Amino acid sequence: MKTFTYEKAATPEAAVKDIDTSGAKFIAGGTNLLDLMKLQVETPDKLVDISRLDLAKIEEREDGGLTIGALVPNSDLAADRRVVAKYEVLSRALLAGASGQLRNKATTGGNLLQRTRCYYFYDTAAACNKREPGSGCSAIGGFNRILAVLGTSEHCIATHPSDMAVAMRALDATIVTLKADGDRRRISIHDFYRLPGDTPQIENALEAGELITHIELPAPPKGKQEYRKVRDRASYAFALVSVAAVVDVQNGVIASASLAFGGLGPMPWRNPAVEAALVGKAPSDAVFEAAATALLADAKGYGSNDFKIPLARRTLIATLRNVTGA
Amino acid sequence: MHFTINGQSYDVEPDIRTSVLDLCREHLGLTGSKKGCDHGQCGACTVLINGRRVNSCLTLAVMHQDDEITTIEGIGQPGNLHALQEAFVRHDGYQCGYCTPGQICSAVGMLDEVKKGWASHASGDLTDPKFDDAEISERMSGNLCRCAAYPNIVDAIREVGGAEPAGRTADEKDAAMEANARGELVA
Structure with missing residues (x-):
């Protein structure tokens, strides 16, 4: 280190x-940052310890939603x-991720900012445009079984590893920040993450030195909720595919649907076309198939992760059957 | 830097990069906590910080100067074993023993989480989690045992935590215990 x-x-x-140098970083739970510092994937010249700030409360708001402090474990x-x-x-989603020890330490804000678990991002001897812009991507053409099939670019096929953020995206969370100049920002989670394009090192909308202070959830959505995660082990493994679903069926018709996906893309994935294929329809396998087709229309496998495309289709359909009772 | 570990005060000046694990092992002679992977994957380094189980390899000592740290040395001592330590001995919950301090610290923290009513991924109803073998396995998944003593580890934790054995109801368990008391061997 x-x-x-x-x-x-x-x-x-x-x-x-x-945060007064470009190499300074905030540290809270540190479970991801310290791991990466040991490997010298991250080499901050200064750590600003925010772990004892008064940001560890969960509060109800008048509109029925919750405001979650960024430091809530x-x-x-x-x-x-x-x-x-x-x-x-x-x-x-939270309980499906990591281990008891890690969940006790990892924070809400830090979870949103987790770095990819792409093997080549971790391996400083490999080419990785995210770790070292311009160096290339060893994952494309390499061992990419765990990597993305949606939203990739020729420069990066990393996945975002969080389970929590997938549920947050299905719940339309808002991220509240404090900037170095003292200004506050509210950023919808739908605008928070960035596709890799030709700048995979830029993963989100945060500016240098900008601190996540809270995450807001709107009033609870109508309908049944489910988080389904498919992984290589029964516990303590990252998602190959996961689905966060909030679906409301009224009088035999899907009145609303909110679906987000983990393990498939460089960000917690959400595609309005999936929901458009469902809303207003009576739940049926044909309707669920159409939603899966909408989700995977632009999916691209890279060899050893090709299996994720049919796996995502089946996982989505199974989840929809369960939440709609169809 | 000032630390409180197992109720004892320590003043040391380790390198700023020192983890809680390295502080204990390399600076204070508290070698019960083990370094397995040093990346938060194996759980051998598990300690309690303010009563909560964490991976001591993945946290900086400098960040925990105001906290109560408990290592396996503070959980029990020779002649004064914690109930979980006794149960691990009785159930042979190890082979090489390298993961055992982490397993026991983790189980102490885990049983407290159960007491607080925290659910797990194995819980059917998040508002009313049952405590059974599936729950023990899920809740202890952050502690690996390379010797695969898992069945005996689960037995030891079940005994102390009061969980139901897999596939047995409380009544069946009572009947088995009564049969055992009569001298009939029931597995």
């Missing part, structure tokens, strides 16, 4: 001021009785 200087921030306002968020009762898809 490269050495660094360390500062403990007393307030969010002080934290954003402490994953385990506390999953166990919160309001989340369990009204946003079960989020609890389920």
Whole structure:
């Protein structure tokens, strides 16, 4: 690990001021950042410790939604009785990720910013445009079984590894930030992540030194919720394919549907065409097939991850059968 | 830097990069916590920080100067074993023993999570999680055992945590215990 200087921030306002070099980074749970620092994939020259800031509360808002502090640990968020009762898809997604130890340490804000688990991103001897822009992509043509089939570019086929963020996307979360100049921003999760294009090193809309302070969930959605995750082991493994579903059936017709996907793309994936194929229709396998076709219309396999395309189709259909009772 | 570990105060000046695990092992002689992968994948380094189980390899010592850290040395000592340590011995919950301190620290934290009513991925109803073998396996999945002593680890934790054996109801368990008490061998 490269050495660094360390500062403990007393307030969010002080934290954003402490990020005064391009090599400085915030650290909270640190479960991903320290892992990458040990491998020298990340080499910050300064760490600003934000772990003790007063951002670890979950609060109800007047509009019926929840405001979640960025430092709420994953385990506390999953166990919160309001989340369990009204946003079960989020609890389920959190509990499907990582281990008990990691969930106790990892934070809500940090989870959103997890880096890809692409083998070549971790291997500093390999080419990786995300780690070292312009160096190439060893994953294309390499071992890419766990990597993306949607939203890729010729420069990067990494997946976003989070389960939590997939549920957050299905729930239309908003990310609240504090910028170095003291301004606050509210960014829809739908606008937060970036496709790789020819700049795979840019993963989200955050500016340099911008701090996530809260995540807002709108009032609980109508309908049944499910998080279904397919992985190589029964526990403690990243998703090959996952589906976060919130679907409301009224009088035998799908009144609303919100579907987000993990393991398929460089960001928690959502495509309005999938939902358009469902809403207003009576639930049936033919309708679910049409939704899967809409999801996977532009899917592109890279050899060893080709299996994800039929797997995503089947996982989506199975999830839709379950949440609609069809 | 100042640390409180197993109720004892320590003042040391380790390198800023030192993890809680390396602080314990390399600076304080607390070698019970083990380094397996050093990347948060194996759980051998599990300790309790303010009562919560975490991977000590994945957290910086400098960030935990105001916290109560508990390692396996603070869980129990020779002659004063924790119930889980006794159960691991009784059920032979190991072969080489390298993962055992992490398994036990993790199980201590895990049983507290169960007590708080936290559900897991194995829970059918998140508001009313049952505690059975499937729950133990899921909740302990962050602790690997290269010797694969898993069945005996589950037995030990089940005994202390009061979980139901797989496939047996409470009544069946009571009947088996009564039969055992009568001298009839029931598996």
